[in-house]
Structure formats: C-alpha cells, structure tokens
Amino acid sequence: MNKPNRYSVFSLARHALNYHQDWARAWRNAQPKREYEAVIVGGGGHGLATAYYLARECGVRDVAVLEKGWLGGGNTGRNTTIVRSNYLWDESAALYDHAVKLWEGLSAELNYNVMFSQRGLLHLAHNVHDMQEIGRRGCAIYANGIDSELLTPAQVKTMVPFINLDGRQPVLGALLQRRGGTARHDAVAWGYARAADALGVDIIQNCEVTGFGIDANRVTGVQTNRGFIGARKVGCVVAGHCSVLADMAGFRLPIESTPLQALVSEPLKPVLDCVVMSGTVHAYISQSDKGELVIGAGSDAYNSYSQRGGFDSIEHALCAVLELYPIFSRLKMLRQWAGIVDVTVDRSPLITATPVRNLFFNCGWGTGGFKATPGSGHVFAHCIARGEMHPLAAPFSIERFNRGALIDEGAAAAVAH
Amino acid sequence: MLLIKCPWCGTRDMSEFSYHGEAHLLRPPAPAEVDDAQWGAYLFARKNPKGLHRERWMHAHGCRRWFNVLRDTRDDRIYATYRPGDSPPDVDAGDDNGENNGDNNPGNPT
Ligand SMILES: Cc1cc2nc3c(=O)[nH]c(=O)nc-3n(C[C@H](O)[C@H](O)[C@H](O)COP(=O)(O)OP(=O)(O)OC[C@H]3O[C@@H](n4cnc5c(N)ncnc54)[C@H](O)[C@@H]3O)c2cc1C
Ligand SMILES: [Zn+2]
Numbered sequence: 001m002n003k004p005n006r007y008s009v010f011s012l013a014r015h016a017l018n019y020h021q022d023w024a025r026a027w028r029n030a031q032p033k034r035e036y037e038a039v040i041v042g043g044g045g046h047g048l049a050t051a052y053y054l055a056r057e058c059g060v061r062d063v064a065v066l067e068k069g070w071l072g073g074g075n076t077g078r079n080t081t082i083v084r085s086n087y088l089w090d091e092s093a094a095l096y097d098h099a100v101k102l103w104e105g106l107s108a109e110l111n112y113n114v115m116f117s118q119r120g121l122l123h124l125a126h127n128v129h130d131m132q133e134i135g136r137r138g139c140a141i142y143a144n145g146i147d148s149e150l151l152t153p154a155q156v157k158t159m160v161p162f163i164n165l166d167g168r169q170p171v172l173g174a175l176l177q178r179r180g181g182t183a184r185h186d187a188v189a190w191g192y193a194r195a196a197d198a199l200g201v202d203i204i205q206n207c208e209v210t211g212f213g214i215d216a217n218r219v220t221g222v223q224t225n226r227g228f229i230g231a232r233k234v235g236c237v238v239a240g241h242c243s244v245l246a247d248m249a250g251f252r253l254p255i256e257s258t259p260l261q262a263l264v265s266e267p268l269k270p271v272l273d274c275v276v277m278s279g280t281v282h283a284y285i286s287q288s289d290k291g292e293l294v295i296g297a298g299s300d301a302y303n304s305y306s307q308r309g310g311f312d313s314i315e316h317a318l319c320a321v322l323e324l325y326p327i328f329s330r331l332k333m334l335r336q337w338a339g340i341v342d343v344t345v346d347r348s349p350l351i352t353a354t355p356v357r358n359l360f361f362n363c364g365w366g367t368g369g370f371k372a373t374p375g376s377g378h379v380f381a382h383c384i385a386r387g388e389m390h391p392l393a394a395p396f397s398i399e400r401f402n403r404g405a406l407i408d409e410g411a412a413a414a415v416a417h
Numbered sequence: 418m419l420l421i422k423c424p425w426c427g428t429r430d431m432s433e434f435s436y437h438g439e440a441h442l443l444r445p446p447a448p449a450e451v452d453d454a455q456w457g458a459y460l461f462a463r464k465n466p467k468g469l470h471r472e473r474w475m476h477a478h479g480c481r482r483w484f485n486v487l488r489d490t491r492d493d494r495i496y497a498t499y500r501p502g503d504s505p506p507d508v509d510a511g512d513d514n515g516e517n518n519g520d521n522n523p524g525n526p527t
Binding site: 241243244247252253254255256257301302303304305306308310311312345401402403 | 418419431432435436438439453454456457458460461462463464465466467470472488490491492493
C-alpha cells in the first residue's frame with residue numbers, strides 16, 4: 001500500500017522550509033496487473049469515487065481504474081461544478097441528497113480540499129408556468145426533508161443586487177437551496193484518486209478499453225491498448241462513451257450523446273456569491289474563487305462526439321446572461337470548451353446490471369452528474385461488491401425503460417445543471 | 418454550426434432545422450405481440466454510434482418536410498441528405514462502416 005503525505009497546515013509549513021521540493025506523488029503510477037477482482041473503466045469522478053468506496057467500505061481492494069486519457073479529462077474536468085439536490089421525485093431526491101450529505105464531509109474524509117462551497121443556489125422563475133413548477137417542486141423537495149425556500153423578486157434582488165428583474169422574461173420568483181453550491185472539479189478527481197490509491201487501488205492512465213472478455217455471458221476482463229486485463233467484475237463509468245462500450249459488450253442503452261459547452265470570463269473582483277440558474281432563458285452562472293464567471297450553455301440538439309459544440313449555443317447562453325445581468329456586457333470571455341454528455345429521455349441516470357453477468361454500468365448522468373459524484377460512487381460500489389443494487393440505486397436500473405417507470409426530471413434537470 | 422442541404426430547398430443554416438434522432442427505426446408491426454423488453458428497446462434504445470449516423474431532420478423554418486441525414490458523429494461532417502423512402506447512400510467515411518459503434522478513431526477528440 002502507498003503511504004501518502006498527510007496534508008495539513010504542519011505538512012505545508014514543513015515542506016515550505018524545503019521549497020516544496022519533496023512532496024510525495026499523490027498516487028502511484030501503477031502498472032496493470034494481469035488480473036483484478038474489480039476493474040472500473042473510466043477515471044472521472046464517478047469511476048474514482050466508485051473505486052474509493054469499493055476499497056473503503058466494501059473491503060474490495062484488488063481494484064484497478066482504467067482511464068483512456070488523464071484523470072478527470074472527461075466531463076469531470078469540464079463541468080460548471082454546480083452541486084444541489086433540489087429534484088422533484090423521491091427517488092432522485094434520495095440519491096442526490098445522499099451525495100450532498102457526502103459532499104458536506106468530503107474534504108475531511110479524503111484529506112483533500114475539494115473546495116465544496118455551499119454558497120446557495122437560486123433557480124429563477126419567469127412566468128406563471130415556472131412559478132407553478134418551482135412551487136410544486138419546492139414543496140416536494142421540502143417534504144423530502146431537503147432545504148428549499150421560495151423567494152420573492154425583492155429577495156432575489158437582495159441576494160443579487162445587479163440582476164435585471166424586468167427583462168423581456170421578468171423574474172417573478174425563485175427557488176433557493178442554501179445547501180447547494182459549487183466544488184472544485186479537478187480536486188474531486190484527484191482527491192478520490194489519492195485516497196483510493198492509499199487503500200491499494202491501481203490507477204492506470206492512458207489505458208483505453210477496446211473490448212470485453214465475455215465467456216458464457218459472464219465478463220472475464222477487458223481488452224485494452226495495454227493488453228488483456230482479467231477481472232471478476234467490471235464497472236463502466238464512461239459518461240458520453242457509454243454507448244460505445246455497451247456496443248462492445250453487445251447491447252444498446254437508452255442514451256444519446258451530445259456536446260455540452262461552458263465558458264469562463266476574465267477574472268473579476270468578487271461580484272456574485274451564489275449560483276443563479278434559469279431554465280426558461282437558459283442561463284446559469286456562478287463566480288469561481290479565481291474570479292472568473294463560469295457560464296454554462298445548452299447542449300447541442302444532435303448526437304455528436306466532436307467535443308466542440310456549436311457556436312449558436314454559446315451565443316444563446318450569452319444573450320440570456322446579458323438580459324439578466326446587463327453589467328457584464330463588456331466582459332471578455334477567456335475560454336470555451338465542450339464535454340460529451342450522455343442523456344436519457346427522463347434525464348435520470350442509469351445505475352444498472354446489464355445483460356452480461358458481472359458487468360455493471362453507471363452512466364446517463366447527462367448534463368448534471370457532477371453534483372452526484374460521491375453518492376453515485378458510493379451506491380455503485382455497493383452494487384458491484386454485492387452483485388445486487390443498493391436500495392438508492394435500484395429505481396435507476398435500465399429495467400425502468402421496459403416497465404415505463406421513468407423518473408422524469410425534465411423540469412429539474414433538462415436545462416439546469 | 419452545421420450547413421444542411423434540404424433535399425427540396427437546398428443548403429441552409431442549421432438554425433432553420435429541427436433534429437429528431439436516429440432514422441430508420443421500425444415500429445414493431447404488431448405492438449400487442451411484442452414483450453416489454455422489445456417495446457422498451459423500440460422506444461428508447463439507440464445506437465448512438467461514434468461514427469456514421471443516419472438521422473432525421475425537419476426543415477422547420479422552411480418547407481417543413483422531413484428527410485434523413487448521414488453524418489459522422491466524430492467530426493459532424495455531413496456525407497449526404499436524402500428523402501424519406503430513399504435508401505441511405507453508401508459512403509466511405511474512412512474506418513467506420515456505420516454499424517460499428519466501437520471507437521475506431523485512435524486520435525484524440527478535436
Ligand atoms: C459543460 C458541462 C457543464 C456541466 N455542468 C454541470 C454542473 O454544473 N453540475 C453537475 O452536477 N454536472 C454538470 N455536468 C455534468 C457532469 O460533468 C457529468 O455528469 C459528470 O462529471 C460525469 O462524471 P463521470 O465520472 O461519470 O464522467 P467523466 O468525467 O466524463 O469520466 C469518464 C471517463 O471515462 C473515460 N473513458 C471513456 N471511454 C473509455 C475507454 N474506452 N476506456 C477507458 N476510459 C474511457 C473518459 O476519458 C473519461 O475520463 C456538466 C457537464 C458539462 C460537459
Ligand atoms: Zn426545405
């Protein structure tokens with residue numbers, strides 16, 4: 001097992017005396033073994049969290065995480081980092097709030113500062129229909145024991161003094177979740193990687209899965225660009241590429257992949273201390289600790305793996321941002337990028353067994369899975385270790401598409417993240 | 418942003434069109450006779466290929482007719498558009514035959 005530095009104020013001071021020359025690696029550069037008890041495909045936050053909880057809570061330490069690129073190089077490192085649990089249905093509320101509760105202790109648990117900041121999250125309403133939607137959802141959330149408050153436009157203005165309440169789509173109210181906020185996305189991947197590594201998990205980058213070993217309908221391992229790696233159990237957590245992996249294993253998923261873009265402005269002095277999202281005009285915005293405004297655009301209308309995104313989506317998002325916040329009109333945008341998101345029709349994830357025994361998939365988080373990272377990894381680890389679904393994960397099985405028991409979070413998730 | 422050639426009106430900006438997903442899906446001829454899994458697969462399961470994709474578009478702000486597009490989802494290049502009822506043209510998109518979902522493209526995404 002790896003013996004990591006324990007991070008603290010004292011270790012920081014001690015290393016400062018050394019000009020920070022001898023910090024240990026945060027995780028080993030592991031070489032693949034011939035065989036593992038469990039292989040996790042995909043080194044994003046969800047895959048790394050799964051490996052961590054497998055080792056930490058399920059006693060399964062003979063685990064490898066295989067990542068085709070670099071850790072967090074997928075959607076984990078590309079998202080707008082919004083965390084919340086204000087979903088309509090009981091199943092989603094339970095799953096997402098499980099995650100928020102884990103977020104609340106995560107930096108201490110991992111000994112890694114994931115910069116989770118519960119700065120509050122506003123969801124704006126612009127018309128009668130929106131008001132009814134946040135009213136209904138707000139009460140459902142509250143009834144599920146999750147904090148949720150309805151605000152008047154005047155209360156919104158106190159939180160965001162420079163907002164334009166009287167645009168073409170006036171602000172009529174908002175739903176506030178005070179426990180919502182943001183976290184540092186890279187740190188989540190690195191923190192889980194370091195903690196999993198310390199428990200014996202092999203983290204292997206530049207290792208792309210290109211096929212599965214399947215014998216008598218049971219998975220036996222994965223084919224990779226670094227040879228065959230045997231595994232008794234395999235968990236696929238590859239977000240936008242889940243259909244590609246499902247195809248390798250011989251089945252299809254109820255998922256389509258599209259580009260989703262985000263962009264950041266030049267850094268500003270602190271101006272916005274909460275997250276504000278609007279589904280109706282499609283704008284969501286927050287300010288990072290570096291001072292950049294972080295703005296999310298909509299996803300492109302068509303399937304694509306191009307990881308580029310259409311310019312029209314950005315233009316649309318910025319029009320909405322300027323209508324709501326005219327003071328940003330002369331800001332320059334610094335960077336723009338896209339991730340490939342895996343979208344289901346009901347905007348809820350798939351945490352599921354598959355037609356191949358011992359092969360599990362965790363995907364379909366689409367435009368909004370960053371917030372779920374700890375909870376998703378936690379329940380998925382239990383599914384893999386026990387071979388049966390964790391109670392919080394059970395409703396999210398692929399079976400729901402055959403039974404018609406969809407968990408429709410369109411309003412809570414379709415445009416907001 | 419894509420430029421799309423409507424088979425009736427010619428080449429127009431993508432903003433004139435609406436997208437409607439995978440083309441050539443066959444509704445089971447006798448719905449009452451298929452089981453839940455087959456019906457679920459018809460409604461929801463999709464190829465979602467990384468490679469050639471046959472898909473439906475509609476010229477929403479033009480002639481409002483439906484047609485099919487053959488596009489490579491790796492780089493969004495459109496190889497052909499064709500009318501409903503016509504069969505998709507054969508194209509050579511390099512290393513992908515359109516049925517294979519596998520990631521045959523070793524290069525990094527652009
Ligand atoms: C622009 C944008 C904004 C977003 N904003 C938010 C937000 O504010 N809040 C929120 O909750 N969510 C948001 N999301 C969604 C969120 O980012 C994702 O749902 C979440 O990060 C998914 O995590 P993951 O670990 O499952 O996937 P990823 O981080 O994508 O990890 C999957 C990994 O699998 C690897 N992989 C793929 N194929 C293979 C293979 N064959 N072999 C080996 N490895 C492979 C990939 O390289 C990748 O690193 C946003 C997404 C985007 C793109
Ligand atoms: Zn036309």
